[in-house]
Ligand SMILES: NC(=O)C1=CN([C@@H]2O[C@H](COP(=O)(O)OP(=O)(O)OC[C@H]3O[C@@H](n4cnc5c(N)ncnc54)[C@H](OP(=O)(O)O)[C@@H]3O)[C@@H](O)[C@H]2O)C=CC1
């Protein structure tokens with residue numbers, strides 16, 4: 001037997017924005033302002049979040065047991081309309097229907113869209129809150145637009161806790177759809193300084209693109225923090241608990257962020273089974289679901305040089321290649337001893353500089369990629385607003401995002417954070433310790449792929465002249481691929497095999 005139209009007594013009177021305001025009318029034919037299908041950790045908590053904000057929420061899951069569990073555990077929290085069939089679910093939604101899909105990204109999303117679409121009507125809205133690839137979102141949006149259905153690919157970040165208490169939300173899709181959905185999504189999002197961590201990112205796949213880059217930056221930030229930990233562990237004699245305290249201190253300053261905060265907690269944790277530091281009993285092979293990999297693949301297509309994000313992604317892959325690590329393990333490593341105890345404090349300060357500078361570079365790379373995609377796909381993305389909505393709710397929330405927001409607000413054409421004077425001054429100030437840390441890591445055989453990539457990126461972009469000239473010469477030599485000259489316009493080829501190596505303009 002289906003469960004639809006059973007709802008918590010008392011949720012039928014609406015405030016002016018459509019939210020339920022009171023109770024007292026008993027069981028009724030429910031009309032939900034929003035529906036959520038897919039009730040695993042994210043969908044379940046987003047449904048509860050909508051309900052906590054006064055919306056009547058239709059809930060559905062392929063396996064009905066999850067729907068029943070939600071109702072058993074949380075029905076008292078708000079107005080839910082449980083549905084065991086897709087027909088019941090669709091019938092429970094007010095028109096235009098607003099349904100959110102929170103299922104495993106990929107084939108499952110297509111399966112759910114195919115199942116539900118025949119039951120929908122022009123003007124209805126499907127919000128895909130999963131971590132979909134933006135190209136899939138563009139395809140789905142175009143197909144559903146043909147049928148008059150709005151498809152709103154929406155990035156959601158914040159994990160289980162954020163979904164419940166306020167995530168960062170990155171909706172794409174049409175302006176018309178956002179006019180209807182925006183107020184609801186903004187209401188359930190995190191808020192910082194009274195502003196919602198939700199904004200319309202741009203048309204079709206822009207929301208999922210920006211969420212993908214968020215995750216790419218997340219990979220870089222996590223790798224940089226992990227490298228900082230590893231340096232403090234291997235180059236000084238600090239214990240994990242002492243390093244936790246160092247991170248707690250950093251969290252009071254310019255590195256203030258969710259990821260630094262949880263890092264301190266993780267490092268301070270003792271494994272109850274062994275009494276060992278938790279960090280020492282976790283296998284050192286990093287997993288991934290794929291959004292970092294998509295970021296790197298897409299960056300190559302766009303020509304966006306996201307080197308720190310790429311190294312962070314490859315570092316996860318390398319950590320999981322046990323057979324390769326076994327083959328390299330016996331090779332010689334560092335050529336310098338750890339720093340002396342009395343030098344440790346100085347080294348800790350240098351690592352803080354290196355971490356901050358590398359982090360600025362990684363975020364800058366992410367913004368470059370978003371700008372490149374906006375140009376490629378015709379998305380009108382407000383780069384300052386992206387920083388604004390990442391200040392709360394999401395995994396990379398950090399105090400310094402407010403400065404990125406302010407930098408873009410002051411200069412909407414900002415090409416790089418290093419073109420903004422306070423960031424430029426900080427990075428200039430950090431460059432000596434940053435170089436010393438990377439050199440120190442190399443001397444001691446501590447792997448710092450993301451620190452090193454960020455520093456190399458900085459040196460690449462500030463260089464007056466790059467060895468790319470030699471690459472052009474090589475390409476012309478073996479493949480007649482031509483080159484440009486520095487002294488006059490045109491495209492040239494040198495006939496390398498001919499006597500006198502004459503040059504022709506092509
Ligand atoms: N977990 C996280 O921290 C975050 C996740 N996301 C994204 O949110 C989405 C949901 O994530 P999460 O809650 O972790 O759940 P999962 O990604 O683990 O997906 C499980 C859900 O997908 C449903 N599902 C799987 N295949 C199908 C199918 N063919 N047809 C219908 N339903 C199907 C499952 O239904 P059933 O119960 O019947 O198996 C279940 O409800 C994903 O796209 C994820 O990438 C986004 C941000 C953070």
Ligand SMILES: O=C(CO)[C@H](O)[C@H](O)COP(=O)(O)O
Pocket residue numbers: 131156157158159215218287288289290291292395
């Ligand atoms: O989207 C998220 C947060 O923003 C998820 O936490 C993300 O799926 C984690 O990615 P991975 O498993 O690849 O580390």
